[in-house]
Amino acid sequence: MKPERQAHNVAPTPLLVAVDAVVFGYEAQRGVSLLLVQRRYGPHAGAWALPGGFVRPEESLEAAVSRELEEETGVKISYLEQLYTFGAPERDPRQRVISVSYFVLVRPDALRVQADTDAADAAWFALEALPSLAFDHGEIVATAVERLRNKLTYEPIGFELLEETFTLTELQALYESLLRRPIDRRNFQKKIRSLDILEELPETRKSPGSGRPARLYRFQRARYFELQARGQLFEVWI
Amino acid sequence: MKPERQAHNVAPTPLLVAVDAVVFGYEAQRGVSLLLVQRRYGPHAGAWALPGGFVRPEESLEAAVSRELEEETGVKISYLEQLYTFGAPERDPRQRVISVSYFVLVRPDALRVQADTDAADAAWFALEALPSLAFDHGEIVATAVERLRNKLTYEPIGFELLEETFTLTELQALYESLLRRPIDRRNFQKKIRSLDILEELPETRKSPGSGRPARLYRFQRARYFELQARGQLFEVWI
DNA sequence: ACAAAAGTGTTCACAATACACCCATGC
DNA sequence: GCATGGGTGTATTGTGAACACTTTTGT
Numbered sequence: 001m002k003p004e005r006q007a008h009n010v011a012p013t014p015l016l017v018a019v020d021a022v023v024f025g026y027e028a029q030r031g032v033s034l035l036l037v038q039r040r041y042g043p044h045a046g047a048w049a050l051p052g053g054f055v056r057p058e059e060s061l062e063a064a065v066s067r068e069l070e071e072e073t074g075v076k077i078s079y080l081e082q083l084y085t086f087g088a089p090e091r092d093p094r095q096r097v098i099s100v101s102y103f104v105l106v107r108p109d110a111l112r113v114q115a116d117t118d119a120a121d122a123a124w125f126a127l128e129a130l131p132s133l134a135f136d137h138g139e140i141v142a143t144a145v146e147r148l149r150n151k152l153t154y155e156p157i158g159f160e161l162l163e164e165t166f167t168l169t170e171l172q173a174l175y176e177s178l179l180r181r182p183i184d185r186r187n188f189q190k191k192i193r194s195l196d197i198l199e200e201l202p203e204t205r206k207s208p209g210s211g212r213p214a215r216l217y218r219f220q221r222a223r224y225f226e227l228q229a230r231g232q233l234f235e236v237w238i
Numbered sequence: 239m240k241p242e243r244q245a246h247n248v249a250p251t252p253l254l255v256a257v258d259a260v261v262f263g264y265e266a267q268r269g270v271s272l273l274l275v276q277r278r279y280g281p282h283a284g285a286w287a288l289p290g291g292f293v294r295p296e297e298s299l300e301a302a303v304s305r306e307l308e309e310e311t312g313v314k315i316s317y318l319e320q321l322y323t324f325g326a327p328e329r330d331p332r333q334r335v336i337s338v339s340y341f342v343l344v345r346p347d348a349l350r351v352q353a354d355t356d357a358a359d360a361a362w363f364a365l366e367a368l369p370s371l372a373f374d375h376g377e378i379v380a381t382a383v384e385r386l387r388n389k390l391t392y393e394p395i396g397f398e399l400l401e402e403t404f405t406l407t408e409l410q411a412l413y414e415s416l417l418r419r420p421i422d423r424r425n426f427q428k429k430i431r432s433l434d435i436l437e438e439l440p441e442t443r444k445s446p447g448s449g450r451p452a453r454l455y456r457f458q459r460a461r462y463f464e465l466q467a468r469g470q471l472f473e474v475w476i
Numbered sequence: 477a478c479a480a481a482a483g484t485g486t487t488c489a490c491a492a493t494a495c496a497c498c499c500a501t502g503c
Numbered sequence: 504g505c506a507t508g509g510g511t512g513t514a515t516t517g518t519g520a521a522c523a524c525t526t527t528t529g530t
Contacts, residue, residue: 015254207480
């Protein structure tokens with residue numbers, strides 16, 4: 001069977017390319033939340049979906065994500081990385097659409113800007129109580145949640161979901177929420193401290209109610225990249 | 239600043255979508271090799287590039303990879319997974335092309351079919367002696383090599399690069415070649431055996447030259463998936 | 477003084493590492 | 504019988520896991 005070289009005989013067909021963002025936020029009370037938008041037009045009108053839209057010819061994929069997130073929700077990105085590209089022929093009933101999905105983390109203030117923005121159709125949903133989603137967005141979210149849980153244990157992305165300064169108890173609560181199991185406080189603090197990527201601040205933060213105030217920390221991003229370049233790994237099994 | 243909802247005012251522009259495959263093969267003598275094709279037309283004509291081509295409207299991304307690999311090189315895929323989507327606006331000088339790249343492993347027989355196939359412009363290159371590549375394919379390869387090295391330590395993909403049956407020494411040599419460091423034979427065998435995913439065959443294989451024949455093993459894929467479903471991890475640090 | 481949350485150190489179990497001798501075959 | 508590669512066990516070390524009391528603050 002002789003291989004064909006059809007690429008040069010038939011002009012290739014351009015396809016619609018979209019970006020979709022799985023945006024995670026975190027708050028102590030509600031745990032991890034997901035940012036969704038309500039569709040106004042087209043198929044699945046009225047259903048909740050991931051924020052996103054079509055890529056323009058002159059912009060990079062990341063620029064398209066930033067633009068769409070800004071337009072639709074107004075949130076400020078703390079961390080962004082590509083997740084996966086979904087391209088099943090039937091994923092959009094109208095026509096073929098390739099979706100490059102992105103994994104986004106935002107800080108807690110993003111969960112409160114909701115009322116400020118014009119995007120009345122954007123809302124946060126607790127990860128445990130998501131509505132059913134348009135298209136294959138449920139599958140995209142499942143992929144993103146898995147990535148978040150895995151990544152948390154070997155890269156310092158938890159910090160991107162907290163305020164710039166945080167207590168170790170807050171950090172631990174985030175880990176416990178995402179990994180869905182309790183962690184021993186002594187072991188957690190020993191492990192985190194041994195990583196040597198946190199700056200201990202002179203200030204403390206009062207606990208809600210009474211109790212001893214907790215020391216505040218800041219993630220030393222530059223220090224982390226330096227250690228990483230020298231081959232040190234992150235590794236928070238716990 | 240009021241968010242715009244331009245998506246419904248301006249028709250989205252379709253873009254060219256390609257798939258590119260980073261195909262790894264392995265042989266004891268040459269180590270890990272990469273399958274490349276020589277470009278005949280268009281920009282970078284004469285340069286070596288990753289096998290790949292444009293996605294057709296009715297086929298899935300994976301189907302496009304299989305088809306292009308079959309057409310251009312005739313190799314049979316042993317393992318395939320999506321790698322990353324490269325979409326910088328200037329990555330193709332002619333026009334905007336989004337490339338969804340795939341990570342492919344093939345068994346050693348694929349390294350020998352080269353002469354059989356019509357694709358006279360397909361060739362294997364040792365990973366340590368790659369030519370400079372067309373477009374951003376060098377970047378794609380770098381991403382794939384990193385993925386291969388990481389994945390080798392926490393998923394059983396090494397087996398996909400060997401014959402169906404193999405000796406532990408062969409498996410160890412593959413690990414040493416990819417991880418670029420010697421591994422203690424006793425510790426390696428202890429670790430691999432403890433994973434309980436290999437079937438010990440009654441046959442042995444004669445070593446090249448003299449020496450005691452080595453026992454042959456086969457990867458028990460079903461057993462691995464079963465263990466994985468029960469939560470056991472793979473984890474070959476070594 | 478008591479309730480609430482923060483901070484801290486030691487013991488134990490297991491897994492990774494280092495390491496050397498005997499076995500089966502070809503010549 | 505010797506050269507070549509294959510197969511195996513143990514002692515040591517390091518790391519993760521389990522575990523409870525003291526300190527600081529508010530009321």
